[in-house]
Amino acid sequence: MISYIKGEIAKKGLDYIIIDNNNMGYYISTSFSTLNKLKEKDHAMILTYMHVREDIVALFGFLTQDEMDLFKKLITVNGIGPKAGLAVLSTYETNTIKEIILKEDANRMSKVPGIGKKTASKIILELKDKVGTLDSLTVGESETVTGRDTSDILDALISLGFNSNDAKNALDSMDIEGKSENDIIKEALKNITRQVL
Structure with a gap:
């Protein structure tokens, strides 16, 4: 089992990083949240989780222990594999996921790509006693973004291959107050795509 890998971020993709450790490149599938905090050459x-099946060996990784712990809990749910767990963590921040589970909000959980209402209800049923309490949830420093705090998001959009002017114009045209970084990036991507079309 590989618990973690230290090294240089050689490449960032839409849902993965390649990290160079002693001249070996490790392909690690990861969430939007972790991707948004990393830049190439960082x-x-x-922190890694190695998924082994008869036909595949894959690494999933995260910057924070909170994300890793929640990922491991999600994949204990019958029918939720690592890719589905990653989809949940790429749709919402960790505290939002815990809040959704604790409030038994199957509608919001079912907005995750690939997660239907039945699976959403199963996640809530199986994890509501394992993610703490509503009182214990605190808003993390990257949970929401203010109008002046967009440099990391701009860098993330540029690292995905978008022109800096297009990315800045997309952000300037949005109301970002109180939204998570993930939500802002998704909305910005849609805006940039519309501009290109």
Whole structure:
């Protein structure tokens, strides 16, 4: 089992990173939240989970222990594999996921790509006693974004291959107050795509 990998971020994709460790490149599937905090050439320690099946060996990784712990809980749910767990973590921040589970909000959970209402209800049923309490949830420093705090998001959009002017114009045209970084990036991607078309 590989618990973590330290090295340089050699490449960022839409849902993965390649980290160079001793001249070996490790392909690690990850969430939007972790991707948004990393830049190519950064040195980082990525916490990893190795998924082994008869036909595949895959690494999933995260910057924070909170994301890793929640990922491991999600994949204990029958019918939720690592890719579905990653989809949940790429749709919502960790505290939002816990809040959705604790409030038994199957509608919001079912907005995750690939998660239907039945599976959403199953996630809530199986994890509501395992994610803490509503009182214990605190808003993380990257949970919501103010109008002046967009540099990381702009960098994330540029690292995905978009022109800096297009990315800035997309952000300037949006109301970002109180939204998570993930939500802002998704909305910005839609806006940029419309501009290109």
